[in-house]
Amino acid sequence: DGGITQSPKYLFRKEGQNVTLSCEQNLNHDAMYWYRQDPGQGLRLIYYSQIVNDFQKGDIAEGYSVSREKKESFPLTVTSAQKNPTAFYLCASSRRTNYLSSGNTIYFGEGSWLTVV
Amino acid sequence: AQSVSQHNHHVILSEAASLELGCNYSYGGTVNLFWYVQYPGQHLQLLLKYFSGDPLVKGIKGFEAEFIKSKFSFNLRKPSVQWSDTAEYFCAAQGYGGATNKLIFGTGTLLAVQP
Numbered sequence: 001d002g003g004i005t006q007s008p009k010y011l012f013r014k015e016g017q018n019v020t021l022s023c024e025q026n027l028n029h030d031a032m033y034w035y036r037q038d039p040g041q042g043l044r045l046i047y048y049s050q051i052v053n054d055f056q057k058g059d060i061a062e063g064y065s066v067s068r069e070k071k072e073s074f075p076l077t078v079t080s081a082q083k084n085p086t087a088f089y090l091c092a093s094s095r096r097t098n099y100l101s102s103g104n105t106i107y108f109g110e111g112s113w114l115t116v117v
Numbered sequence: 118a119q120s121v122s123q124h125n126h127h128v129i130l131s132e133a134a135s136l137e138l139g140c141n142y143s144y145g146g147t148v149n150l151f152w153y154v155q156y157p158g159q160h161l162q163l164l165l166k167y168f169s170g171d172p173l174v175k176g177i178k179g180f181e182a183e184f185i186k187s188k189f190s191f192n193l194r195k196p197s198v199q200w201s202d203t204a205e206y207f208c209a210a211q212g213y214g215g216a217t218n219k220l221i222f223g224t225g226t227l228l229a230v231q232p
Contacts, residue, residue, distance in 0.1 A: 033220070035222070041224055042123075042207060042222045042223055042224035042225040043207065043209075043222035043225075044222070045220075045221070090160075090161065092220075105151075105163060105166060106151075106211075106220050108160055108161045109160070110160040111160055
């Protein structure tokens with residue numbers, strides 16, 4: 001079945017450590033995204049990538065880094081510079097919008113819970 | 118700046134009551150609009166979407182939404198809610214025809230349906 005796989009589902013991080021959340025998709029989608037969900041704040045965009053080897057900062061990119069070396073993979077690193085990393089992280093993907101097409105539905109993974117201990 | 122506003126943060130209804138959740142967007146140019154739902158302990162699912170055409174969109178589980186361009190609104194409705202509709206609902210807007218698919222979410226509305 002096609003879909004988006006995030007791992008790990010639960011992750012504990014010590015203060016000062018970097019951690020990387022994995023996101024893999026087999027939907028042949030060009031675009032991939034990372035969102036963060038906090039209570040009362042909804043979903044906020046961290047980074048997105050429209051194509052391999054290219055990515056853009058979202059609204060809350062500080063303290064995070066990404067890479068897009070392969071179409072299927074868009075890992076997110078939560079660095080020690082992220083002041084409040086405890087949150088639920090959602091990866092998503094979609095086909096790329098262009099001027100000739102209508103919008104494309106975005107598909108979500110099941111999410112990763114990150115807790116700082 | 119692009120934004121999506123959901124007016125109600127918490128809504129409590131009794132079963133069989135009618136539901137309307139407000140959503141307004143601020144977005145230059147053409148937008149696509151979505152409602153997503155997240156049931157307790159589950160991941161986000163698409164309820165319905167509007168890309169073009171009939172502004173009244175029907176989704177899964179008896180939900181519908183109406184796109185009113187003059188009001189920049191995309192309110193979600195259901196004539197009669199059930200206990201199983203208890204969930205968090207997110208409105209989202211996506212730019213169309215530009216360099217990005219960036220999807221902007223509202224802050225969510227938590228709906229609790231009392232049996």
